[in-house]
Amino acid sequence: MTSVHLQSFPAAHPPAIPQVPQLGLPWALAEAQTFHLQGVGRLARAERAAAKQCAQQDAPAYLAAESARLAAVCSQLAGEAQQWWQALVTNDEGTVCEAVNTAFSDNPAAGCAVGVDGSVLSVVMRQQDLDSLPTQTAGLTPSGRPTLKNLTKRDRLLWWLTAMGSNVVATLKEGFATAPGITAIDLAVLTRLPGTQRLGFVAYGRWTRQAIEGTPWRNAEDALRFLDIGQDVACSVTTTASGNLSSTIKPLDTTRVTGLQELLDHAQDEPDAGEPSLADLDISLGASSRPDGGNPVVDPYRIKSFAEWRQETCSAPPPMPSAPPADPTALVPGQTLVLPEEAWDGLHIAFGFAGADADLTLFLTRDDGRVAGDEDFVFYNQPSAADGAARLLGKRPEGPHTVERATVHLSALPEQIRRVAIAVNMDVDRGLTCGSLTSAALHMTCMTGATWTFQPPTDPSIRAMVVAELYRHTVDGRPAWKLRAIGQGWADGLDGLARAYGVDVD
Incomplete structure (x- = not known):
């Protein structure tokens, strides 16, 4: 919970297009013979010889057609990949948000990219609720026997704040790694507030790429540095005059940042309200999400069977079953x-x-x-x-x-x-x-x-x-x-x- 910011995230790079499958004449001949020999009895020697002769005639044309088609597919994929990369590095909003949200999909604290303004990305992060944390921690009695000790409110709050900072930093690091044209990220943190269980913003600010990439992240305690290296950072957890953490969490004033109140007003507080909601971002985007059961990914280099090729080029009837x-x-x-x-x-x-x-x-x-x-x-x-x-x-x-x-x-x-x-x-x-x-x-x-x-x-x-x-x-x-x-x-x-x-x- 308090060390995800120590991870490193690979920087985005132009997509690598897989090579076209190499096809040979023996393969094409085998495909053609399979087609032409269907329905031909094993003892029908003349018919089998004729079928094999047809296969030998068709195989070179089939091989040439499939090789040319696959080369065209590769060229198209390369063009589409170049267009996508150009859109990503020039901060096209739809491309950046889709790429970043895909990267965020396995994060323990769900993040969601919601917009791009110039080279600034806006992100909402759903932090684990304070009330979900345990109230006890492992310890030892004076005689050295294992026991459970009650956490003080401030110790529990420090744990929660460190976890939030760790996830904030990890989200920022992954966002910058995924979107190379982004120079700053405006990030706001949502959670359910203790007691009321209502959604509220508990942290927000702007963090630059230079600040995140120029800060050493060596241990769990470094996660709290997110409060110091950002711009216009606000956090519900404050430090008292005596240097102690506040013991309560109150929602931040959303009127200071344009759009926050509107976002909060449209959030559904119950995850089963029937509509996608910010309250269940951690379910819909988190590590516990399940595949949506959609259509399987289609292989762009799927090789057409000889029967498909022949039907397209010759309009020939299928062989007898x-x-x-x-x-x-x-x-x-x-x-x-x-x-x-x-x-x-x-x-x-x-x-x-x-x-x-x-x-x-x-x-x-x-x-x-x-x-x-x-x-x-x-x-x-x-x-x-x-x-x-x-x-x-x-x-x-x-x-x-x-x-x-x-x-x-x-x-x-x-x-x-x-x-x-x-x-x-x-x-x-x-x-x-x-x-x-x-x-x-x-x-x-x-x-x-x-x-x-x-x-x-x-x-x-x-x-x-x-x-x-x-x-x-x-x-x-x-x-x-x-x-x-x-x-x-x-x-x-x-x-x-x-x-x-x-x-x-x-």
């Missing part, structure tokens, strides 16, 4: 099977789960079980590898579960890629383990509708797990791909998993 798929094949740990050739041109992977968040990752390895380079590690910051042959497709809620999808074109993988490890990892910083997952299941489907499922163990001792593995093999003298269910992992999470496959995690 294949026969209804057989029942899924459930696998047990250690079980292996040979994948049909139809799975080589497109194996769709879906990892569904509930209970906690997890991330799907892929490792494309050589015979020694290690990646040739970090570019063969597919994860949320690098969602594509091998010119598109292995790709994450994103994560989204589906009913009561979350599902993250991926696709692997085995026939498009370079010859040196001998294995593909399909893994999941938990958020180590939050202390989550695979035991936090419920209803976890891996589903793999190929173009014929054949599906394989595996429910990995939810082991509370591990934080990253290889769920399954695809690997090259030889069956009856012919090349093949096999699938193995595994369900084993590492206690130290993604770092340990990545190191085991030769990824540099430094």
